[in-house]
Amino acid sequence: MRLNGKVAIVTGAGQGIGREIALCLAREGARIAVIDVTDKAFTVADEIKLLNGDSVAIKCDVTNWQEINNMVNDVVGKFGRIDVLVNNAGIRGPRSFITEIKEEEWDEVIAVNLKGPFLVTKAVLPVMIKQKKGKIINISSIAGMISGLFGALPYSASKAGLVGFTRSLAVEVGSYGINVNAICPGFIATEMSLGKVDKGGHTVDFDIFRNEVPLKREGKPEDIANLVAFLASDDANYITGQIIVCDGGWTLRLVGQHPVKFYNNR
Numbered sequence: 001m002r003l004n005g006k007v008a009i010v011t012g013a014g015q016g017i018g019r020e021i022a023l024c025l026a027r028e029g030a031r032i033a034v035i036d037v038t039d040k041a042f043t044v045a046d047e048i049k050l051l052n053g054d055s056v057a058i059k060c061d062v063t064n065w066q067e068i069n070n071m072v073n074d075v076v077g078k079f080g081r082i083d084v085l086v087n088n089a090g091i092r093g094p095r096s097f098i099t100e101i102k103e104e105e106w107d108e109v110i111a112v113n114l115k116g117p118f119l120v121t122k123a124v125l126p127v128m129i130k131q132k133k134g135k136i137i138n139i140s141s142i143a144g145m146i147s148g149l150f151g152a153l154p155y156s157a158s159k160a161g162l163v164g165f166t167r168s169l170a171v172e173v174g175s176y177g178i179n180v181n182a183i184c185p186g187f188i189a190t191e192m193s194l195g196k197v198d199k200g201g202h203t204v205d206f207d208i209f210r211n212e213v214p215l216k217r218e219g220k221p222e223d224i225a226n227l228v229a230f231l232a233s234d235d236a237n238y239i240t241g242q243i244i245v246c247d248g249g250w251t252l253r254l255v256g257q258h259p260v261k262f263y264n265n266r
C-alpha cells in the first residue's frame with residue numbers, strides 16, 4: 001500500500017470521480033477526509049469504513065471560507081496531519097451561448113471550480129508547510145487545457161484558470177517539499193458528464209465519444225483515481241507543476257486523422 005499512514009482530503013467526494021478517488025486512496029492505506037456540499041459525504045465515509053479504512057465525513061462548501069477553515073481544523077484535530085489534498089469538487093455550469101449566460105451563472109462556476117481550490121489550498125498549506133511535505137492534486141479538464149467545449153464557456157475558463165493556478169503554485173511552494181500537479185480528465189462516465197444533474201436536463205450520446213476516442217471507450221472514475229494515487233505517492237516525488245491529460249487519447253483525434261486524409265488523397 002503506497003499511502004500507508006498518510007492523510008488525504010478529497011473535495012467533492014460524495015459521488016463520481018471524487019468518490020472513486022476517496023475509495024482508491026483508502027485502499028492504498030490513506031486516512032480520508034471525505035468532503036462534499038451534500039450528505040453523500042457520509043455515505044462514502046461509511047463505504048471506506050466497510051473497507052476497513054479510516055475516514056471522516058465533513059459537509060463543507062468549497063466556496064465558503066469559514067466552513068473550509070472549520071473543516072481543516074477538524075481534519076487536523078482528528079488525524080493530526082494533512083499529506084494530500086485533492087481539489088476535485090466542480091460543477092458543469094450552463095450549456096449556453098455566451099450571450100445567454102447570466103452573470104450569476106458565470107460567478108457560480110468560477111466560485112466552485114477556481115476560487116474553491118484557491119480557498120481550500122490556502123487553508124491547507126500552512127499544515128503542509130509545517131510538515132515540509134505535501135501533495136496537491138487539482139482536477140482540471142481537457143476543456144481547460146487542449147480543447148474547448150461548445151456551450152461550456154465558464155467551465156472551460158475555470159478549468160484553464162486551474163491549470164495556471166497549478167503551475168504558479170508549484171513554483172511558489174516547491175521549496176517546502178510540496179508537489180502541485182493537475183489532471184485533465186477527458187470524457188469520464190459520471191452524473192456530471194451524463195447530464196443527469198444538469199439543470200438543462202441534457203444527456204450525452206456515448207457512442208459519439210466512443211468512436212472518437214482512440215482507446216474506444218469512455219473513461220471510468222477509476223482511471224482518474226489510479227492517477228491521483230500515483231501522484232499522491234512517493235513514486236511521484238520529483239513531479240511537480242505538471243498538467244497530465246487522462247483522456248484515452250481523445251484530444252489526439254485531429255492528429256490521428258491526418259494520415260487517413262493523406263492516404264485517401266493518394
Ligand SMILES: NC(=O)c1ccc[n+]([C@@H]2O[C@H](COP(=O)([O-])OP(=O)(O)OC[C@H]3O[C@@H](n4cnc5c(N)ncnc54)[C@H](O)[C@@H]3O)[C@@H](O)[C@H]2O)c1
Binds near residue numbers: 036040089142186
Ligand atoms: N466527468 C467528466 O467527464 C469530467 C471530465 C473532466 C473533468 N471533470 C472534473 O472532475 C471533477 C469531478 O467531476 P464528476 O464528473 O465526478 O462530477 P459530479 O457532478 O458527479 O460530482 C461532483 C461532486 O462535487 C460536489 N460539489 C459540487 N459543488 C460543491 C461545493 N461547492 N463544495 C463541495 N462539493 C461540491 C457535488 O456535490 C458532487 O458530489 C470536477 O471538477 C469536474 O469538473 C469531470
